[in-house]
Amino acid sequence: MGIQAIQAETLAKKVMNQENFFILDVRNEEEFKDWKVEGKNVEIINKPYFELLEGVESIAYQIPTDKDVIVVCAKEGSSQFVADMLAEEIGGEFYYLAGGMKTWSEHLEPVKVGDLDDGGELYQFVRIGKGCLSYAVISDGEAAVVDPVRLTDAYTSFFQEKGVQLKHAIDTHLHADHISGGRKLAEMYGASYWIPSADAKEITFAYLPLEDGTTIDVGETTMDIQALYSPGHTIGSTSLIVDKKYLLTGDILFVDSIGRPDLAGKAEDWVKDLRETLYNRYANLNGELIVLPAHFSKKEELDESGLVMAPLKELYARNHGLNMEEEEAFRKKVTENLPPQPNSYETIRYTNMGTASPSEEEQTEMEIGPNRCAIS
Incomplete structure (x- = not known):
């Protein structure tokens, strides 16, 4: 009692x-x-x-x-x-x-997505209080992490538990709603840090360019991560296809919505890129691919295992953002009446570029609240 x-x-x-x-x-x-x-x-x-x-x-x-x-x-x-x-x-x-x-806001929970064909495994890290999703691919003692958040202890504990060494830290784009842990993790492990070069023009530290067609190997089994240029949320946004089964979409496509193009002040410029990615590039992919986004907004997006994922063909059937035939209706939807922008999003972008260095306490305050990367 x-x-x-x-x-x-x-x-x-x-x-x-x-x-x-x-x-x-x-x-x-x-x-x-x-x-x-x-x-x-x-x-x-x-x-x-x-x-x-x-x-x-x-x-x-x-x-x-x-x-x-x-x-x-x-x-x-x-x-x-x-x-x-x-x-x-x-x-x-x-x-x-x-x-x-x-x-x-700061808790991360790793949940296994599935086994990979060459013996590796794929995990989704669910930051349930913030709606952030990141990923770890492990194979033959090596690991790659995709869109990691700044709370690096969750990843290092996971790597230690699994007995793997981080070889690659990857950001699918320059994030505006949370501070990336990619550079920090890469420095800790002597790993490569990848980010699309189109998003990295103002970055002040070393990186490898994540470009269309880039292949990243994890483990001796050559489990490929294949990069797919998919702009719209940012000009450099790049998706990843893992094991020919999983499509890591970053902030371009979510289970219940689509990405917003306005967080760098480029909504009108990037709306065409967003539509091209969603209605052409993605539409030509295998519909059996399992979409794994970088964020979620609603509790309904989590399945019974606590995972956020869905087949691409299913999203084309039910995600409203993929079913607007008229280009003008699409443009209005993704540029007008958008939800509030993320807290401190400009400072977060500068932090991820390496041009701002807020304290730990300031970083915590900057990230408080929900993610707002979707159009609704």
Whole structure:
């Protein structure tokens, strides 16, 4: 009886396993509307902390007694206080999220996508509180990581557990919603860092150009990662085809939407490239390819295994962004009435270029909130 902390890792597993539980979010209403813990079987209500300072009697009737109750706030203190009041008022066991939504934003969970033909494996790293997706390909003691986030400990722990050495760190484009961990990981392991040259014109550090047709080997089995130029989200955006089975689309194509072209101020210039990629380049690929994007926005995009993926042909059947026949309708959709741009997106771009060096605390604050790389 009483209260206890629940770690972000444990909470992430509960969400990805589609467990049934209840969340009381005590942040202010604006923060809650912008970004919250979501899951298929998650019941959640918002009651700002300042409205509960005198007690929790006003919400006691809303608190279930037949499932886990987890109180969350921005950094932990308020949720711990409210959880304690609930335990006194109602009785029973209550949880509070250790570290608050800050730790929720930063947790990465590796989930196996599948085995590769030459004996390798492919993993998706789900940053569930931020909607970021990154990937690790491992084969014969070697690894490549694709679109890694700045939270490099998750990858290094994974590599150690799997007994592999990182050989390649790859960014499919210059990210604007989160800080890349690609350069840092490459430096740690003496690995190659790859990024499309068209996105790297202002980059201040060494890189290898990820170009159309580039082949990157991982392991002695020559498990190929084949680059496919696919501009539109950025001018250099490049997709990767892994093992002739998986299409890593970066921020060009998502399971439920398509990428936005405006984060470098080039919406009108890049909308034609975006349409060309989605309606021609991708349309000519094998529809059996499994799409693995760099982001997701909705809890419904996670499957029962906690993965975000879908066959390309299925997305052409149901993804609205792939079914706008009129070019003008497409242009309006991807350039007008877009959602707010990501927090600090310009500073994040400069950081990923190497021309800005925010502190760790500043980087955390810059990334707080949902990803906003999709058009809707």
